[in-house]
Amino acid sequence: MRHRSALLALHLGALCFGLSGIFGKLALAAPLVIVCGRALFAVAALLPFARTDGNWLRPSWRRRLALAGAGLLLGGHWWSFFVAVKVSGVAVATLGFASFPAFTVLLEGLLFRERVRAAEWGVVALVSLGLVLVSPSLDLGSQATLGLAWAVLSGLLFALVSVSNRATTPGVKPAQAALWQNLAILACTLPLAWSQLPAVRALDWLWIALLGLLCTALAHSLFVASLRVLNARSASVVFALEPVYGIGFAWWLFDERPGLRMLAGGALFLLATLLSARLSRHAPRADDLE
Numbered sequence: 117m118r119h120r121s122a123l124l125a126l127h128l129g130a131l132c133f134g135l136s137g138i139f140g141k142l143a144l145a146a147p148l149v150i151v152c153g154r155a156l157f158a159v160a161a162l163l164p165f166a167r168t169d170g171n172w173l174r175p176s177w178r179r180r181l182a183l184a185g186a187g188l189l190l191g192g193h194w195w196s197f198f199v200a201v202k203v204s205g206v207a208v209a210t211l212g213f214a215s216f217p218a219f220t221v222l223l224e225g226l227l228f229r230e231r232v233r234a235a236e237w238g239v240v241a242l243v244s245l246g247l248v249l250v251s252p253s254l255d256l257g258s259q260a261t262l263g264l265a266w267a268v269l270s271g272l273l274f275a276l277v278s279v280s281n282r283a284t285t286p287g288v289k290p291a292q293a294a295l296w297q298n299l300a301i302l303a304c305t306l307p308l309a310w311s312q313l314p315a316v317r318a319l320d321w322l323w324i325a326l327l328g329l330l331c332t333a334l335a336h337s338l339f340v341a342s343l344r345v346l347n348a349r350s351a352s353v354v355f356a357l358e359p360v361y362g363i364g365f366a367w368w369l370f371d372e373r374p375g376l377r378m379l380a381g382g383a384l385f386l387l388a389t390l391l392s393a394r395l396s397r398h399a400p401r402a403d404d405l406e
Contacts, residue, residue: 129338134361136331137206138369140198143323145316147198150324151191152305153316157328158298165291165337179288180296186280187297188304193273196266204263206366207374211246212267214359214385218243219275242388249381294336359385 143150200209218240247268281293316324359382366372374382 125338129335130358131361132330132335132338134210134358135365136327137197137201137210137362138365139323139327139331140201141206141366141370143320143327145320145324146309146312147195147202148305149309149312149316150198150327151194151301152309152313153321153324154194154327154332155191155298155301155305157325158332159295159302161329161333162291162295162298162336182280183288183293183296184300186277187300189273189277189280190297191301191305193270193277194301196273197270200263200266200270203266204260205372206370207363207372207378208260208263209267209270210359210362210366211378211382211385212264213271213274214382214388215243215247215268216271216275216278217388217391219272220278223275223279239388239391242384242391246381246384246388249377249384291336294332298332 140147140150145153197209197213200212221237221239247264363372363374363382367374
């Protein structure tokens with residue numbers, strides 16, 4: 117893969133991740149069913165790639181349990197994000213999720229006892245100001261505010277996934293790590309969603325399949341492939357465009373037009389993500405993503 121094709125693959129991967137909220141809104145199924153189906157299709161797509169490695173079961177049982185724990189956090193991130201999409205729409209959900217760089221800064225400082233630099237506190241401040249601008253009101257009775265709260269929870273859980281992946285995935289192939297995480301999600305959600313699966317429409321299965329195949333397996337693979345040519349910092353800058361893609365498609369498909377305050381808040385989130393990527397001493401990996 118050359119530099120130009122790697123950059124194209126990276127943008128395509130970011131676009132696939134940005135479509136998560138779109139497919140989640142198009143699917144009329146409950147968020148738990150969407151999470152279960154997404155994990156099911158992701159496992160089906162990742163299994164052949166994981167098995168191409170002769171040592172595909174190499175992780176110890178202790179490591180597998182750690183990966184499963186990270187998978188449950190990932191499933192919680194998906195679930196809360198899709199709840200936010202259902203409650204307040206794709207734009208608000210995507211912007212609320214974009215708060216995750218601030219949580220990552222705070223969690224790494226707390227859990228790994230790393231000194232939080234002044235510039236990193238600036239990331240937290242940018243995200244906080246962005247949330248103030250995005251929030252339509254402080255009334256939790258408002259659908260938009262409630263959806264934003266679910267989206268911020270989604271961002272917190274994603275930050276926990278990123279931090280836990282930093283501790284659990286070294287030495288594990290990305291496809292293997294993603295496989296074990298999705299297996300854990302599937303094992304926990306399938307018993308809860310089983311009774312609802314027969315009622316899912318064929319069209320909804322299409323959207324859920326696209327979530328699992330495009331927004332999880334394909335996006336993950338494109339990100340990993342591009343990192344063989346591009347450095348992690350360049351990849352992080354491109355993936356900062358994920359909310360832009362998501363909001364743009366929501367505007368085009370659902371006429372979810374962001375107001376000036378929402379656009380300003382989104383710009384602050386984008387700036388915070390770019391600054392966080394620039395400051396990060398630990399290069400993001402593909403298994404740290406949705």
